[in-house]
Amino acid sequence: xxxxxxxxxxxxxxxxxSSDVLIGIGDDAAVVRWKSSKLxxxxxxxxxxxxxxxxxAEPEEIGHRLLAVSLSDIAAMGAVxxxxxxxxxxxxxxxxxFIEKMxxxxxxxxRKTGVEIVGGNLSASTAKAFFDLTLMAExxxxxxxxxxxxxxxxxxxxGALGDSAAGFAALQKWGKAAKKKFPALTKAHxxxxxxxxxxxxxxxxxxxxxxxxxxxxxxxxxxxxxxxxAFVVQEALIPVSASAQKLGDVLGKDPLQWALHGGENYGxxxxxxxxxxxxxxxxxxxxxxxxHAIGMVAKRKPEVLLQNDAKTTRLLPKxxxxx
Amino acid sequence: xxxxxxxxxxxxxxxxxSSDVLIGIGDDAAVVRWKSSKLxxxxxxxxxxxxxxxxxAEPEEIGHRLLAVSLSDIAAMGAVxxxxxxxxxxxxxxxxxFIEKMxxxxxxxxRKTGVEIVGGNLSASTAKAFFDLTLMAExxxxxxxxxxxxxxxxxxxxGALGDSAAGFAALQKWGKAAKKKFPALTKAHxxxxxxxxxxxxxxxxxxxxxxxxxxxxxxxxxxxxxxxxAFVVQEALIPVSASAQKLGDVLGKDPLQWALHGGENYGxxxxxxxxxxxxxxxxxxxxxxxxHAIGMVAKRKPEVLLQNDAKTTRLLPKxxxxx
Numbered sequence: 001x002x003x004x005x006x007x008x009x010x011x012x013x014x015x016x017x018s019s020d021v022l023i024g025i026g027d028d029a030a031v032v033r034w035k036s037s038k039l040x041x042x043x044x045x046x047x048x049x050x051x052x053x054x055x056x057a058e059p060e061e062i063g064h065r066l067l068a069v070s071l072s073d074i075a076a077m078g079a080v081x082x083x084x085x086x087x088x089x090x091x092x093x094x095x096x097x098f099i100e101k102m103x104x105x106x107x108x109x110x111r112k113t114g115v116e117i118v119g120g121n122l123s124a125s126t127a128k129a130f131f132d133l134t135l136m137a138e139x140x141x142x143x144x145x146x147x148x149x150x151x152x153x154x155x156x157x158x159g160a161l162g163d164s165a166a167g168f169a170a171l172q173k174w175g176k177a178a179k180k181k182f183p184a185l186t187k188a189h190x191x192x193x194x195x196x197x198x199x200x201x202x203x204x205x206x207x208x209x210x211x212x213x214x215x216x217x218x219x220x221x222x223x224x225x226x227x228x229x230a231f232v233v234q235e236a237l238i239p240v241s242a243s244a245q246k247l248g249d250v251l252g253k254d255p256l257q258w259a260l261h262g263g264e265n266y267g268x269x270x271x272x273x274x275x276x277x278x279x280x281x282x283x284x285x286x287x288x289x290x291x292h293a294i295g296m297v298a299k300r301k302p303e304v305l306l307q308n309d310a311k312t313t314r315l316l317p318k319x320x321x322x323x
Numbered sequence: 324x325x326x327x328x329x330x331x332x333x334x335x336x337x338x339x340x341s342s343d344v345l346i347g348i349g350d351d352a353a354v355v356r357w358k359s360s361k362l363x364x365x366x367x368x369x370x371x372x373x374x375x376x377x378x379x380a381e382p383e384e385i386g387h388r389l390l391a392v393s394l395s396d397i398a399a400m401g402a403v404x405x406x407x408x409x410x411x412x413x414x415x416x417x418x419x420x421f422i423e424k425m426x427x428x429x430x431x432x433x434r435k436t437g438v439e440i441v442g443g444n445l446s447a448s449t450a451k452a453f454f455d456l457t458l459m460a461e462x463x464x465x466x467x468x469x470x471x472x473x474x475x476x477x478x479x480x481x482g483a484l485g486d487s488a489a490g491f492a493a494l495q496k497w498g499k500a501a502k503k504k505f506p507a508l509t510k511a512h513x514x515x516x517x518x519x520x521x522x523x524x525x526x527x528x529x530x531x532x533x534x535x536x537x538x539x540x541x542x543x544x545x546x547x548x549x550x551x552x553a554f555v556v557q558e559a560l561i562p563v564s565a566s567a568q569k570l571g572d573v574l575g576k577d578p579l580q581w582a583l584h585g586g587e588n589y590g591x592x593x594x595x596x597x598x599x600x601x602x603x604x605x606x607x608x609x610x611x612x613x614x615h616a617i618g619m620v621a622k623r624k625p626e627v628l629l630q631n632d633a634k635t636t637r638l639l640p641k642x643x644x645x646x
Contacts, residue, residue: 043455077346085366121455
């Protein structure tokens with residue numbers, strides 16, 4: 001199938017655009033009616049054998065994940081996701097069916113979250129597959145940033161931490177068979193659920209926020225550094241799921257390490273003043289998001305401290321970095 | 324250098340953002356003040372050994388080109404380019420110096436064209452390098468599209484056609500040494516000059532427009548199909564540069580073939596009603612763009628015809644496709 005036919009097929013999968021999309025796929029660029037006074041934009045990629053392996057990931061999962069990771073970034077800013085463009089480069093070994101399935105996975109999540117895919121680019125690649133997505137969002141109020149935490153704020157996170165890293169460990173160990181053994185963990189890794197709706201509503205109450213893409217230890221250090229305050233976290237409050245605990249037992253690993261340092265965990269990490277805590281808890285239950293208070297912000301020099309009954313230690317960033 | 328240090332270095336190269344950039348590089352997403360009621364967006368990539376070869380392309384050239392190809396798409400819509408995000412995935416063999424030089428090339432062109440790079444993503448790659456850029460533009464009037472040509476309109480193009488394809492042929496033949504032998508041609512390929520300013524001003528007068536990224540024959544067929552009219556082009560009017568002519572003589576190739584079918588030629592191809600022709604000519608000379616009338620739109624069934632003294636033949640799309 002040539003490039004133009006591929007594009008026609010993709011257009012069909014994505015379906016009709018809303019009236020806000022003045023020019024969609026097929027021209028030099030897309031034109032979208034913009035109703036907000038701000039544009040929020042993020043870009044992220046999925047690289048074969050870095051972010052996913054064809055050994056275990058289904059094309060639908062890759063498509064879903066490509067959009068989910070950017071939805072998570074947008075949620076962390078409290079913005080409303082609107083349109084995306086997708087740039088794909090892939091070798092001949094990836095056929096039309098694969099790309100179509102990928103678009104189906106992406107499109108299903110896009111519909112759920114009110115995102116329209118309005119353009120993109122298809123390119124050949126001589127080696128691995130590279131998939132990139134740029135997501136644009138509208139924002140009318142103020143964005144949530146990394147630097148606004150105040151002393152006395154609660155530190156909260158959404159979702160179970162470390163499930164994605166645990167799922168990855170299971171996939172590394174058993175390949176596709178891991179999906180049957182540990183469905184919740186592998187799904188957390190391959191088909192993460194971004195907190196899109198929760199992020200938009202949280203914007204009103206949180207003093208700082210980011211998504212836990214690089215791992216809790218790394219992200220806590222970002223927030224602490226940006227706020228110039230200490231972040232004190234209680235080890236016992238860090239949410240480790242029963243599945244991760246079970247996998248830890250099987251593999252002889254401490255699941256707390258996945259929760260502390262595991263990346264690609266697309267929940268939100270944020271700070272909320274005590275007086276807004278109840279509202280945020282109500283919000284989370286409305287959005288069906290699991291909420292966990294894990295510590296407090298303290299008026300001390302910027303560092304992250306991890307406390308348990310026995311001792312207080314510095315939690316250094318050991319999250320995922322590419323280099 | 325770790326990821327965070329790399330990002331700090333890149334921020335330095337890009338310099339300070341304007342006051343329209345409320346949040347730039349370093350948070351989950353960028354936040355930009357948006358003053359227009361429309362968002363125009365395009366994404367394009369440069370893949371190693373597909374769009375460029377490290378055998379002859381300098382990092383600065385790759386960075387320049389990454390932005391230039393999207394500027395060309397935005398120019399073809401008549402929009403004003405504003406902000407870009409950049410997603411890079413590259414193997415260990417590409418070092419920090421390379422990435423910095425690449426950003427320098429990109430940044431120089433960005434400054435010239437009023438674009439701010441507000442965010443991006445750095446990722447590892449296990450094989451080739453993959454560079455992607457998404458460019459967002461403001462538009463207040465109507466966009467130029469592919470489908471508006473009317474019978475009697477003039478068909479025009481900006482820049483010499485085929486120089487990029489000729490430059491590519493020279494680079495294939497002589498590697499880096501081609502840059503000394505045929506500087507204008509290799510520059511047209513490696514460091515194309517997009518018609519950014521000209522595109523914005525042309526928006527008022529052109530009835531249809533696109534950029535010649537896939538080659539003249541292919542793009543003429545797009546415009547003809549979209550307008551449901553015949554596009555009749557005079558062979559003698561197709562601009563072939565003296566350098567391309569010279570290279571053709573050396574390689575025993577017909578340079579007209581580069582002009583007709585060569586891709587990655589980032590001039591604009593557009594249609595203008597007779598009564599606006601003079602204005603557009605003035606515009607082109609103001610923007611220092613070489614303008615060439617190459618034919619007319621005719622009220623006949625949609626096809627592209629190429630005429631010379633001897634005969635009229637159908638010009639089929641033979642431009643670059645990836646698949």
